[in-house]
Amino acid sequence: MKINKTITMMAALTLMAGSLAACGSNNNGNNTSSPEASSAAPSSSETSSAPASEEAAEDELAPEAGATLVVWETKEMIPRMEAIGKEFTDKFGIPVKVEEVGEADQINKLINDGPAGIGPDIVIYPHDNLGKAVAAGLILPNDYFEEETKADNSDAAITAFTFDGVLYGYPRSVETYAMFYNKDLVSTPAKSFDEIFEFAKTFNDTKNNKYTFLFEQNFYYQYSFLATPGGYVYGNGGVDKNDIGLNNDAAIKGAETYQKLKEIIPMKTADATFDIKKGLFTSGNLAYDVNGPWAIADYKKSGVNFGIAPLPSIDGKANVSFSGVKGFSVSAFSQYPNAAKQFVHFATSKEQQLKDFEELGTLPSNKEAAADPAVTADPLLVGILEQFSNSTPMPAIPEMGNVWTPAQSAMADIWDNNKDPKEALDNAVKQIQDANAATS
Template structure:
């Protein structure tokens, strides 16, 4: 498949994410139920003013939205992205004269943290998070709509990314990147990447040497990654495209089949779920002791710099069925508690422009949501994207309804029971679904 054609797969998520336009979500790996809204949403003052600075050449912006006098901004950002965000902040300050402070908060935790920090007056002006947090954020009144730059944002970004940050017909986010995970492989250890888990198990017979820290295949043991085992044979979280909370498919017959394959992999990965971390597998992969590493575009830049000879392929199939991974969209929103909503909107517009998304890709390997950036030769010339985007075409968006918050912990606990304690997959998944159903009923 040609790379420039493969890049069009970003648009394919539109079909899978269409149902997101009417719903919201939770976090990637955290599981608190949507709280009651706290605090009132302040009105943004969007009075046109000729005093607003014009954007630099090539940067998006508007000379009609005047930042508040004396504005200074706080942005929450995940650890790996902080240097890049600080660079964006310096550019923005040079352009608009508005100071920007970047504070470390993981993307998965930002909405949960904003619930308390926002009303207390110690929260940020801008949050950056995966789209499955949107429903919780809107239900709790934590974020402002993307109103002033709505038309520009919709025109410039893929339909999928716009749908992902839309709740009940209202656009709340400013998309930054799209992503899923795939199978990184060490080309010095693997001639042709495996196409199925059966091939992985066969290869392990001659490659594995876990006594000496040598592994065939590793993935992070959290439900974001574990989900692919249940989904590939035909399991799902919520029915009707992820919006029917009363239809849970995590314990159907297909999901149980996938859980059995998941459990079987412990034969070649004698490691507790708590020990299968990002840093552990990164260290093994970069030292040549791991043949296959399930990872995402966020790892590409660092792996390139390390000098390891690697490629990226789609995840292994199960019973001949293409692997179905979770996919997501990450983006910005302006906090409803910000004292400087105009300045914040100017910043997120600046930070998500084509030029900034291209810099994100060049420095961090993130896949742009901006359509022109995604089609830029700088992006299309990278052969490593083929595997990511082929997997992306088979992915399914994380459900974005608030009830997704009730899924993460029970589902991950069930998978840990299956792996760590050799629990019967059906029993473990039945128990998880019961917990999810009870939590959904309690929040109605």
């Protein structure tokens, strides 16, 4: 499907917000950070004689004297974050240092580094980590800019970063993954995995590093194989930790489809990495790459002629991917919480989200940015938006943290060791249940 008219793309973006709105009350269920957490050990930021900004003072949120900030950022986003930091420093006179920590690892790392006084002032993470962060008292509520943040961003994004009725985050982007395809190798993208297997008969040449279809082997992507037939993580929209659907009959059937793919991808799960896929795709040795909007900018720079389509259907059913919201939070251990709040407000503005989109391909959570012609007229977004309409948001309850390792290990066992899908998934669910019980 090709959609070029702005009004149609606007409708698709609205649909995206509606899909994520299913988070609803799913993200609620724990207490806010304690006052004591706010005065805990300071960050490792070095002191500075930077003056407080007159603009911030007029806004009644004057940054602390001598404030400097440390932001944790994932590797591929660091150049962009450093540019935001420079703009912020030029405007407010507050130095910003960016340190590399993967988004998925930040909350776990903050659990130890925050109390030790070596953590950051600001973290950036996917919303499924919110429950764990709140339960551990790691982050501060978005209080000063709460109303403005709610007014500026989609309901879905606000819901995703709200826990127990309290807004903790400053949304940055919304996302899911879809199927990137090399237009020089594929004239019409496959609509089903049956078509993928058929195309592989003539295209695959794995001895010479030539592959039809690749995806990163972690549970964020593997989940689609279990969810499409009818599996799920937690029941009742992602909030019932006692109802785990990763080993129901539908999920087991999906795992069998996943296992069959090894016929055309004879590669260990540990070898199916982002960098491997990127190299194969940009060199013309990979026809289909499962990826997200974060890869668009690099692929454009590489010169590869590519398009984006929804994921292939499984047994006639539209493929169900994970979707999520990424955003900022201020660490409860920051020595400079006012300056940190000022920074995240600046970094998530309409202007900065549009720059994120232009340079990185991320989809804005800011409503005005999402409706900007620069976003709505981009044909590459069509496939992402179509896939988003079939996605399900990652659960954000604290128990989601108990899912990733057992589930990914089970899928690796199914793939690498040809383990019976039911046995592997039953084992994963048992591990998740035990972990949930231990933390109740």
